[in-house]
């Protein structure tokens with residue numbers, strides 16, 4: 345056994361029982377950390393982990409994050425003065441990532457605070473019945489008075505105009521999202537968002553619509569102040585960007601240029617059928633990034649590992665592209681075993697790795713010689729079949745010509761004893 349960044353390195357052997365959940369190595373550890381803590385979104389991974397990996401950076405480091413998500417990697421880089429380009433397929437996450445990376449002028453926080461107070465006053469006084477998104481069963485998410493208060497706030501933010509409106513209204517959208525999700529009838533007890541169970545009348549407070557409106561708008565002002573406070577914590581000092589694009593075609597997603605990235609630090613989607621679009625839909629509908637269920641399913645289909653809505657029926661007619669097999673012994677057997685339990689799941693796993701294979705082959709073309717890659721991945725289990733995700737990634741890297749490929753076990757993911765998170769490390773050859 346070697347010693348890795350986070351304790352024991354286990355290369356291609358069963359994960360040790362001694363590794364606990366280590367929540368500080370998840371997004372839970374990010375919540376209090378300036379802009380990283382703006383929104384608590386499912387895709388995020390641990391800032392601490394990224395910082396550990398960035399300790400190896402030299403003066404000319406140029407990091408690539410091909411699955412940017414909430415922008416943890418580019419923001420960590422930007423705060424440390426390291427250049428970074430990131431890519432994501434989800435326009436909401438691209439917007440959020442770039443907002444986190446914005447260098448706001450001094451005093452901008454005060455503009456955010458005063459605009460929030462103005463909007464809250466108007467929303468409270470006029471009681472406007474504003475625009476509401478066409479989110480399926482919206483009444484399950486918010487009761488009518490809360491929904492009206494949110495709609496009034498949303499209208500107020502949209503009505504901002506003038507010189508500073510862009511940055512200010514974007515930051516107020518973050519404050520709005522915090523209130524919107526805090527006041528929703530959803531629980532985060534599990535990995536993905538779910539509706540809270542109604543427990544009769546127990547604990548219900550008898551609040552009038554006016555009181556609800558006042559509570560929601562007050563919470564908005566508090567959230568806006570928190571966002572304003574966060575602007576001066578770990579602010580970006582390097583120019584970093586998130587690009588909208590598909591990491592299966594990095595050449596098209598990134599600005600043109602020589603192969604230049606010296607490190608990749610990322611956490612790709614896991615093959616666990618979790619849909620980021622499903623998880624992010626309240627944010628995406630309210631902010632206008634989604635307008636109907638069909639568009640949501642189509643975006644999920646474009647994302648690696650997406651199977652929500654119409655993406656499920658698209659998967660049922662999907663066939664391998666014939667560009668060669670997945671170079672992992674027993675891969676066909678594993679897919680066959682999973683497919684015996686549920687044919688669609690077999691296809692799901694096959695497509696997932698075909699997509700990742702395409703990504704890794706394209707990745708090599710944009711990396712400098714001796715570049716290092718660190719992929720944080722989780723394994724999965726379908727019925728009784730274990731899917732050794734980390735080992736399949738390692739095989740894909742080796743097959744694409746990467747060297748020094750190894751797998752490090754970093755933490756247990758759930759109470760299920762077989763589910764772990766790993767870092768797959770790989771390098772491009774010296775050149």
Ligand SMILES: C[S@@+](CC[C@H](N)C(=O)[O-])C[C@H]1O[C@@H](n2cnc3c(N)ncnc32)[C@H](O)[C@@H]1O
Pocket residue numbers: 387388389390410411412413414415416417431432433434437589590591592610611612613614620646647648649
């Ligand atoms: C596990 S999350 C990334 C987590 C991220 N490191 C963070 O801290 O937020 C995976 C991300 O990959 C994105 N994604 C999925 N398919 C993609 C593709 N084909 N190209 C680019 N991004 C993709 C998803 O939108 C999601 O944001």
